Amino acid sequence: MTAKEKLYALEKKLTAYGHAMGILMYDGSTTAPSATAANRGETLAMLSEESYKISTSEETRAILQELSENAESLDPVTKRIVTLRLRDMEEISKIPMDEYIEYQKLINESDDVWHKAKANDDYDSFAPYIDKIVAFNKRFASYVRPDMDAYDYALDRFEKGLTRETLDKFFENLRVTLAPTVALVKSAVPVDESPLNEIMPLDVQRKFSDLLMDILLLDRSHVGIGETEHPFTTSFTRHDVRITTNYSEEHYASSMYSVIHEGGHALYEANTDVNNAYNCAGNAASMAVHESQSRFYENIIGRSIAFVKMLSPKLKALCPALEKYTDEELYRAFNASKPSLIRTEADELFYSYHIMIRYELEKRLFTGEITAKELPDEWNKMYKEYLGVIVPNNREGVLQDTHWSGGMFGYFPSYALGSAYGAQLYARMKETVDIEGDVEKGDLTNINEWLRQNIWTIGSMLEPGEIMERAFGGKFDPSYYTNYLKEKYETIYG
Amino acid sequence: MTAKEKLYALEKKLTAYGHAMGILMYDGSTTAPSATAANRGETLAMLSEESYKISTSEETRAILQELSENAESLDPVTKRIVTLRLRDMEEISKIPMDEYIEYQKLINESDDVWHKAKANDDYDSFAPYIDKIVAFNKRFASYVRPDMDAYDYALDRFEKGLTRETLDKFFENLRVTLAPTVALVKSAVPVDESPLNEIMPLDVQRKFSDLLMDILLLDRSHVGIGETEHPFTTSFTRHDVRITTNYSEEHYASSMYSVIHEGGHALYEANTDVNNAYNCAGNAASMAVHESQSRFYENIIGRSIAFVKMLSPKLKALCPALEKYTDEELYRAFNASKPSLIRTEADELFYSYHIMIRYELEKRLFTGEITAKELPDEWNKMYKEYLGVIVPNNREGVLQDTHWSGGMFGYFPSYALGSAYGAQLYARMKETVDIEGDVEKGDLTNINEWLRQNIWTIGSMLEPGEIMERAFGGKFDPSYYTNYLKEKYETIYG
Numbered sequence: 001m002t003a004k005e006k007l008y009a010l011e012k013k014l015t016a017y018g019h020a021m022g023i024l025m026y027d028g029s030t031t032a033p034s035a036t037a038a039n040r041g042e043t044l045a046m047l048s049e050e051s052y053k054i055s056t057s058e059e060t061r062a063i064l065q066e067l068s069e070n071a072e073s074l075d076p077v078t079k080r081i082v083t084l085r086l087r088d089m090e091e092i093s094k095i096p097m098d099e100y101i102e103y104q105k106l107i108n109e110s111d112d113v114w115h116k117a118k119a120n121d122d123y124d125s126f127a128p129y130i131d132k133i134v135a136f137n138k139r140f141a142s143y144v145r146p147d148m149d150a151y152d153y154a155l156d157r158f159e160k161g162l163t164r165e166t167l168d169k170f171f172e173n174l175r176v177t178l179a180p181t182v183a184l185v186k187s188a189v190p191v192d193e194s195p196l197n198e199i200m201p202l203d204v205q206r207k208f209s210d211l212l213m214d215i216l217l218l219d220r221s222h223v224g225i226g227e228t229e230h231p232f233t234t235s236f237t238r239h240d241v242r243i244t245t246n247y248s249e250e251h252y253a254s255s256m257y258s259v260i261h262e263g264g265h266a267l268y269e270a271n272t273d274v275n276n277a278y279n280c281a282g283n284a285a286s287m288a289v290h291e292s293q294s295r296f297y298e299n300i301i302g303r304s305i306a307f308v309k310m311l312s313p314k315l316k317a318l319c320p321a322l323e324k325y326t327d328e329e330l331y332r333a334f335n336a337s338k339p340s341l342i343r344t345e346a347d348e349l350f351y352s353y354h355i356m357i358r359y360e361l362e363k364r365l366f367t368g369e370i371t372a373k374e375l376p377d378e379w380n381k382m383y384k385e386y387l388g389v390i391v392p393n394n395r396e397g398v399l400q401d402t403h404w405s406g407g408m409f410g411y412f413p414s415y416a417l418g419s420a421y422g423a424q425l426y427a428r429m430k431e432t433v434d435i436e437g438d439v440e441k442g443d444l445t446n447i448n449e450w451l452r453q454n455i456w457t458i459g460s461m462l463e464p465g466e467i468m469e470r471a472f473g474g475k476f477d478p479s480y481y482t483n484y485l486k487e488k489y490e491t492i493y494g
Numbered sequence: 495m496t497a498k499e500k501l502y503a504l505e506k507k508l509t510a511y512g513h514a515m516g517i518l519m520y521d522g523s524t525t526a527p528s529a530t531a532a533n534r535g536e537t538l539a540m541l542s543e544e545s546y547k548i549s550t551s552e553e554t555r556a557i558l559q560e561l562s563e564n565a566e567s568l569d570p571v572t573k574r575i576v577t578l579r580l581r582d583m584e585e586i587s588k589i590p591m592d593e594y595i596e597y598q599k600l601i602n603e604s605d606d607v608w609h610k611a612k613a614n615d616d617y618d619s620f621a622p623y624i625d626k627i628v629a630f631n632k633r634f635a636s637y638v639r640p641d642m643d644a645y646d647y648a649l650d651r652f653e654k655g656l657t658r659e660t661l662d663k664f665f666e667n668l669r670v671t672l673a674p675t676v677a678l679v680k681s682a683v684p685v686d687e688s689p690l691n692e693i694m695p696l697d698v699q700r701k702f703s704d705l706l707m708d709i710l711l712l713d714r715s716h717v718g719i720g721e722t723e724h725p726f727t728t729s730f731t732r733h734d735v736r737i738t739t740n741y742s743e744e745h746y747a748s749s750m751y752s753v754i755h756e757g758g759h760a761l762y763e764a765n766t767d768v769n770n771a772y773n774c775a776g777n778a779a780s781m782a783v784h785e786s787q788s789r790f791y792e793n794i795i796g797r798s799i800a801f802v803k804m805l806s807p808k809l810k811a812l813c814p815a816l817e818k819y820t821d822e823e824l825y826r827a828f829n830a831s832k833p834s835l836i837r838t839e840a841d842e843l844f845y846s847y848h849i850m851i852r853y854e855l856e857k858r859l860f861t862g863e864i865t866a867k868e869l870p871d872e873w874n875k876m877y878k879e880y881l882g883v884i885v886p887n888n889r890e891g892v893l894q895d896t897h898w899s900g901g902m903f904g905y906f907p908s909y910a911l912g913s914a915y916g917a918q919l920y921a922r923m924k925e926t927v928d929i930e931g932d933v934e935k936g937d938l939t940n941i942n943e944w945l946r947q948n949i950w951t952i953g954s955m956l957e958p959g960e961i962m963e964r965a966f967g968g969k970f971d972p973s974y975y976t977n978y979l980k981e982k983y984e985t986i987y988g
Binding site: 019030040046 | 506507509510513514517521524525526527528529530533534536537540541544697713714715716718730731733734772
């Protein structure tokens, strides 16, 4: 075998390990019996160890070095794989293997503890995991990038080049620019949310999920749906993608928007370049790019009046209790805006404030200014300060999100950044696609095709920032986002 | 690390690979999207290759040899692991790795093709796989045991020491001894099967499954239930066991007895020795021993009058349509006996005839007397001859079982042998356990405990034949089985 053939064999092997780990985790979150996490942790640790060994072996290093010495003779995909793998290897090989494996075990256990802690509103059982995970992340940062602030490194892991400096400005700008709109919404007459309170039986909601996935043009022979506590998307390869949702009879709109959100992630994953299905050049570019897709479908498309008009007759056929509402009433209810407790159910306007709170708390956990012990009080204080809401318990407070239990510190800002990316993509796409017309017809072909060409098939061939600038046709400009929000909410509440 | 420590690390690693492969296959049969099999096959092939490499590596051989040279100083478990692994290694290392991997891929693909072939009643698409799988099995047999008949080897894989000679006699004896009972049932007035035809909605059946699993005392925190075309049980380790069933509104008793049958397998798997959870000495002993457990719970317990009396009020509470039937009427319906098309739905009396047909056909496929092309005609002829039924299509004929698509030639006889084992276990257990009294009270504690001590915790510490003889307190005697069947059916139909 040539070095190039060896590289692709290696990529395929790493993809297979990723698949095995992915399905174990998916099973753990969806259907596994409750007391099986420890056993699953053992298996995940072994697979992760093997995968780690392969990524960092002398043999792999030799292959990558041989290829990188002849980089000019390589095709662009191979060249890119070598670049990405060398970068990864550089990082990962700085983390001692035993610590890496210990961390994987901790994460697996922590996820299980978090599920139970949330169910029982028992923060204390989960708290030690937060401190341990933060400590691991800080230690790993000091190994990999001793020159860098540990939290900047946490941000950089999910979005290359993202720093506290950038984010502090970004969030400050949002706060200032959106202040008048926030004030307007807070003082306005609330919209009527009755359409959200109609009961939809679970089996009808399952059919509704199928309908929504069909509208998004997800290929169901490659994209499945499961049920879990906290919705997520996982992709074993582009050929096998799973979204998940959480049903509650009393809150059909919660699952509805989860399905559209996760459906956006799934469209991206299932439409990366088929030629790179088994190598890392085909991977999605970053978390912020990912969130730009999911939040584009969830909000810009899924909460638009055009979408509501198109969906309304189908929704009413499934759930006759909704027949009494006009399209406008449904649209207003789906866009009801108010400060609230739960991030995933927040409206677009207040969403970023949930992110800012997490971002501020993560920064303080990383500096050591606070520890897990102080976290619930600090969380509750910030919810009072930023959103004016009283957190009644930790289940609906600090325990609501899965991210920290999975070690994903530095991830939350991707949601806000992704939302802002989405608004700018929308403006650019509108120049060539009749978005509203297509959505109202229920035909998302052109919209998907635009994103397929400009984002999805690029995979990791370029850095995330480059992909977005090409798609925007210019620099990232958060005013698209603030303008979009101001216009939308001032129309609804003005 | 000492050789012993290395051995246990190896066992743990192989268990982890088995877990990863098991969950991939479980997912493939239960929730995976339809077009994902090829991708899953790639991953399974990689894992299987790694597992194969570890089992047969020079390093493993050296560890096993070092330990076996000092066998007298080893504790019994370690000694047994060495024996079992050396035997396996001896076998597996005779099969060229590329053929072994090719076979794993074929099996994975074949399973997918079979699912579709069965759904579409399209035998022709599946036929080439049968010929290929038989050819592989014959070739593997010629590598591993060139001295042995290939079909005897197929039998021996699932039950050490089992041969055509033994089985020919066993089945001949069944046919002769049961002939008068079969004639009686065929000529008697059929029992009233109306209780089986009541409709039970799927969500009620799901609750019913939970009830049945509770009655069996399955620990639901370690034993899950999924839905699939063809029910099966899989165990990743004793800590994580999954059963599956198939629901149909019109045939609640079909899922009911699948759940009890698979529940018996799951009790065995979940109650092997906890100290051997991560090594092969803890594995279930053989397929016939396994089937002796599943068919014991399904038939001897689950189809007894005591079980029906205990279950009846609970069943009627779930399904009021059954209220109009007496316990005796339910009991007779659950034991309705008649020649039929589908093995898994066959009553105890005719069950063995379904097995005999498969056994005869497998023998002929292995000698080359017939090929996949002739199989449906031969199948249909034998169903006419042995059971007197006309097979209307291949879906309800030759395509009904999953076994051949999974390469499990030589497995079917385990069911008949297991049933016979079960009857002898029942006779022996009765000497110390008030089986009927306990079942009527709905308390299976003593029954489970007897099997736990005599079968489950022994795992693979002894050969299957030895385990059964110890549990029986003597030699295997199929007359327990024929007597049990004669008495039961002559009472119902006499």
